Amino acid sequence: MKNLIRIGLLASAALVLSALPARAADYRAEYRLSTVLPESFPWGAGGLRWAELIKERTGGRINVKMYPGTSLVGGDQTKEFTALRQGTIDLAVGSTINWSPQVRELNLFALPFLMPDYKAIDALTKGEVGRDLFAVLATKDVVPLAWGENGFRxxxxxxxxxxxxxxxxxxxxxxxxxxxxxxxxxxxxxxxxxxxxxxxxxxxxxxxxxxxxxxxxxxxxxxxxxxxxxxxxxxxxxADPLIFVVSRQVWDSWSPEDQRAVREAAEQAAAEEVALARKGISxxxxxxxxxxxxxxxxxxxxxxxxxxxxxxxxxxxxxxxxxxxxxxxxxxxxxxxxxx
CATH class of the missing domain: 3.40.190.170 (Bacterial extracellular solute-binding protein, family 7)
Structure with a gap:
């Protein structure tokens, strides 16, 4: 009888543990976030803010360190997306321009004089076109979460x-x-x-x-x-919209609760980054x-x-x-x- 009770208690405990978010011990000690520019620019500030929000919203289970200057790929901006797919980079706030050699559809934003103003950028990134592009990216081993902005060039x-x-x-x-x-x-x-x-x-x-x-x-x-x-x-x-993304392999290793937290953190950081990128010029x-x-x-x-x-x-x-x-x-x- 005692053995049956012990087995029952152990089973109940296992169910409770399985329902909890993954523990920090189950995750890597550090996840690598790539950006081209450092925190003195809106781009890098957005990446740093994302890392802060991720740690806050996951209760410290996910710790992200930002590596500016695309230092994880020797400073070669055009290699960043490939490195994401290969696992050298875990997260990125990346440029549609820099990733366009690997994702031809992202060249849309570099078509000369397609977008006359900020309303035009928003019409694309916040509408069906933005969702279509995220669907394309989702087939390439990454999970796109939010649109940021580097601005008109x-x-x-x-x-x-x-x-x-x-x-x-x-x-x-x-x-x-x-x-x-x-x-x-x-x-x-x-x-x-x-x-x-x-x-x-x-x-x-x-x-x-x-x-x-x-x-x-x-x-x-x-x-x-x-x-x-x-x-x-x-x-x-x-114009050069930015994209907050996570490597598919990394994303799949996180619990649904933490995935939701990382997505919400990306959306908030992206909104703040866009506002910062437009400050003083719009x-x-x-x-x-x-x-x-x-x-x-x-x-x-x-x-x-x-x-x-x-x-x-x-x-x-x-x-x-x-x-x-x-x-x-x-x-x-x-x-x-x-x-x-």
């Missing part, structure tokens, strides 16, 4: 103001390792030079390149005016623009007519890449932008 250089496509002729412009960016700058008469962000600032300081294209938050945080970037043109030719808030100009930088705001000239010059590139991204997805995106 504006162009700067050390030589002159840019008002028309001809102003780009002959300028050596640093671009990320994406064929679409190379073709877009080439179509405008510029000389695109592919290099990592780690190499970009030294190249600008030594005049190995004349300019670059990046969100204003990056321009300001990196103090690019100190490396000769004295001319900025606001053209908003492409709506009636132009404090960052004023600060950039105060450093002796000439800031050019293109008129709609001037933007159309750039759009016309890059249209052959747009049309070519529609086929590579997928015409149905692009059509859906254009309709969402038009309805915004």
């Amino acid at each position: 504006e162009i700067s250089n050390s030589k002159r103001d840019i008002h028309v496509p001809d102003d780009l002729k002959g300028l050596k412009i640093r671009v990320v390792g994406s064929p679409l960016f190379v073709e877009t700058i080439s179509a405008l008469g510029g000389n695109p030079v592919q290099m990592s962000w780690a190499d970009a600032q030294p190249a600008m300081a030594t005049n190995a390149v004349d300019g670059q294209e990046n969100p204003l938050s990056v321009f300001a945080a990196a103090k690019l005016h100190t490396v000769g970037q004295k001319h900025v043109t606001l053209w908003g030719y492409v 709506g009636n808030d132009d404090e960052m623009l004023k600060a950039i100009a105060a450093n002796g930088v000439s800031v050019v705001r293109l008129t709609e007519a001037e933007k159309q000239a750039f759009q016309k010059a890059t249209r052959p590139v747009f049309d070519k890449w529609v086929k590579l991204v997928g015409a149905p997805l692009v059509t859906k995106a254009e309709a969402a932008v038009a309805k915004r």
